[in-house]
Amino acid sequence: IAIGAMIDGAIVMIENMHKHIERTPLTNENRWAVVTQAAIEVGPALFFSLLIITFSFLPIFALEAQEGRLFHPLAFTKTYAMAGAAILSVTLVPVLMGYFIRGRVLPEHKNPVNRLLMGIYHPFINMVLRAPVLMIVIAFAVMASAIIPLSRMGSEFMPDLDEGDLLYMPSAFPAVSAGKMSQILQQTDKLIMTVPEVETVYAKAGRAETATDPAPLTMVETTIRLKPKEDWRPGMTTAKLKKELDSIVQVPSLTNVWIMPIKNRIDMLATGIKTPIGIKVAGPDLQVIGDVAQQIETVIKDIPGTSSVYAERVTGGRFVDVDIEREEAARFGLNVADVQDLVKTAIGGMTVTQSVEGLERYPVNVRYPREYRDSLERLENLPVVTKTGAQIPLSRLVDISISGGPGVIRSENARLNGWIYVDISDVDIGTYVKDAKKAVEQIDLPAGYSLSWSGQYEYMQRAKQRLSLVVPLTLVIILLLLFLNFRRLVPVLIIMGTLPLALVGGLWFLDMLGYNMSVAVGVGFIALAGVSVEIGVLMMVYLEHALEARIEQARAEKRDLTRSDLRAAVIEGALLRVRPIMMTVAVVIAGLLPIMLGSGTGSEVMRRIAAPMVGGMTSATVLTLLVIPAAFLIWQTLALKLPKETLGTE
Structure with missing residues (x-):
């Protein structure tokens, strides 16, 4: 996004050198004098323009967490590149111009491309200068039109990245058994494999043997590897694939969620929420939290754009309680620890040894077969061998019962939590949350x-x-840099007026592409701000140079400056300098086109960075070529106090 801006300095400097060569033919004697004069004219303005582009990326460094890690490398790269370009534009470029610009330079008025640009621009600049106030009014009307795309534009954190695979993460209701969950996984895997674009499916329920994966048995993670896109059915996209899978995989008690694998891991590490939107209910009592969460689930189901919603049943767990009868255990010569070891070994299992296979170690766990412990009656009938060798049922030693309780206890900021997972489709996050908040307000x-x-x-x-x-x-900071360059407030305000004009074009282009406002789009607008200011600075510098030349001419002729002189200066500064401005815009947009037309993982984010710059540069250029000359004419007419009767015609 900085390739075009990096060479702007060299383009403008060389073009100004060509302009001087047209007026003063280059010889060995005057070569370095001409180079010096050309560099002095535009060098300071160029340096400050490129410096402004560099500083305009400062907000990106303020981003934190996920968005900061994503965009900080981009910000560092562009900042270093533009800082280097700013220094080289006023040091190395003038030296290279002196050595390499030689031979005959084609005058600007003989260049066919430039004649075409001037022919198109001339009637417009004449029209603007006849009614400059009307042009300012039109500019304000164009800025006001930004309300239309803004009203239609949604908001999101970041566009969905197509990672090439999918993750199916449904949530089941609590109290499901391990055997039933295994059966459900087999069913969902078979249903998913019926889609031709799917290559492999692997599902997991519950937690891994690690403290870093506190997932309950009701949480399913199914990794879906997709075939290369060239093997997909014609017209099939990832969004269509999600909808097809969602319509096929309809299992009672499962709430479907289809998401990208890497994105899901990052989201769960940061907030614990596996869906784009989550609602956290906090309070002192889990039962009340569960009731409130289910009320929210009922309300949100009816909101347009809801793909699925699931409120965790924080109190729906089922547990086997084993209450030891101490007197009965003592009668058989057993203490509490003996009975607990029996229960732990028979039901939960015990690691008795390790299997060593090369450098790998595998624990060997021994417990009763599942059919001996899959019901309350069978648990009560488990045989226990006493110290005397007698066999008795476990029910002689313990009282076994089933009780309810929380399957998982979540806490955040020292408060108990219950979470609601909301998956959405065909709607942006900002609009959905706005509607959802209104709906949830009815819950007391x-x-x-x-x-x-x-x-x-x-x-x-x-x-x-x-x-x-x-x-x-x-x-x-940008205002301060502009003021350091011009040393007057009015040109600074005129140049800053180009920013809204650039934003308007960016907003309309985003609306045309159907993009939502996101952090990536914000980065694009921030980059646009610096580049659009550069165009305004160049136009203002050219206009001031043309006016200074007319003032010197009037002094030489020993007469006062007239409005006709001012108007001629504005036309000269704007019309004869349209080439470097158009070249500046062209190279910036040309540098962005590969991003706009690119594809692959990450292109979704990069296109949203480039889109505001492409649309904004187009509108800023058209309006800057018209608005700044009009504002400059009004300002100088008032500042120089030119009498109305001296107005001439062009």
Whole structure:
């Protein structure tokens, strides 16, 4: 996104050198004097323009967590590249111009491309200068039109990345047995494999043998490897594939969630929520939390865009309680520890040894077969051998019962939690959460309980709050740099007026492409701000140089400056300098086209960075070529106090 901007300095510097050569033929004696004069004219403005592009990326460094790790490398790369370009544009480029620009230079008015540009631009600039106030009014109307795309544009944290595979993560109701869950996994795997685009399926339920995977048995993770896209059916996309899988895999008690594998891991590590949107209910009593969560689930089901919603049954777990009869155990010569070891070994199993296979170690666990312990009656009839060698049923020593309780106890910020997972389709996160919040307002929360919205919505809000603090600070820095260059406030304000014009084009282009507002789009707008300011700086510098030349001419002729002179200066500064401005815009857009037309993993994010810049540069260029000359004419007419009767015609 910085390739075009990096060579802008060299383009403008060389073009200005050509302009000087047209007026002063180059010889060995005057070569370095001409180079020096050309560099002095545009060098400071170029340096500050490229410096502004460099500083405009400061808000990206303020991003944190997931979005920060994603965009910080981009920000560092562009900042270093633009800082180097700013230094080289005023040091190395003038030296290279002196050595390599030789021979005959074709005058600008003889260049067919430039004649075409001037022929198109000339009637428009004449029309604008006849009614400059009307042009300013039109510019404000164009800026106001941004309300239309903004009203239709949704918001999201980041566009979905197509990772090439899918993860199926349904949630089941609690109290499901291991045997039943194994049967469900086999059913879902077979259903998923009926889709031709699927290559392999592997499902897992429950947790792994590690403390870092506290997943209950009701959580399923099915990794779906897809075939290469060239082997897919014609017209099939990932979104269509998700819808087809969702319609095929319909198992009672399962709430479907289809998501990208890597993205899901990152989301769960950051917030614990496996869906794009999550709602966390916090309070002191799990029973009340569960009731509130189920009320929210019922309300949210009817909101447009809801693909699936599941509220965790925080109190729906089933447990086997073993209460030891101490007196009975003592009668058979057993203490509490002996009975507990028996229960633990028979039901839970005990590691008795290790199997050593090369460098690998495998524990050997021994316990009773499943058919001996899969019901309350069979548990009670488990044989126990006493110290005297007698065999008695386990029910003689313990009282076995089944009780309810929380399957998983979640806590956050020292408060008990219950989570609701919400998957959405055909709607953006910002719009959905806005509608969902209105729907949830009808639920009366008991005192001491609270709701918080999590998942990707939490990331989106965090990035929005961060940028709302840093972006204004960056604009102040840009204003300061512009003021250091021009040393006057009015040209700074005129140039900053080009920013909204650039934003309008970016917003309309995003609306045309159907993109939502996201962090990636925000990065694109931040990059656009610096480049659009550069165009305004170039136009203002050319206009001021043309006006200074007219003032010097009037002094030489010993007469006062007239409005006709001012108008001629504006036309000269704008019309005769349209080539470097159009070249600047062309190279920036040309550098962005490979990103817009690219494909593959990550292209979804990069296109959303480039889109605001392509649309914004187009609108900023067209309007800057018209608005800045009009504003400059009004400003200088008032500043120079030119009498109205001296107005000439062109």
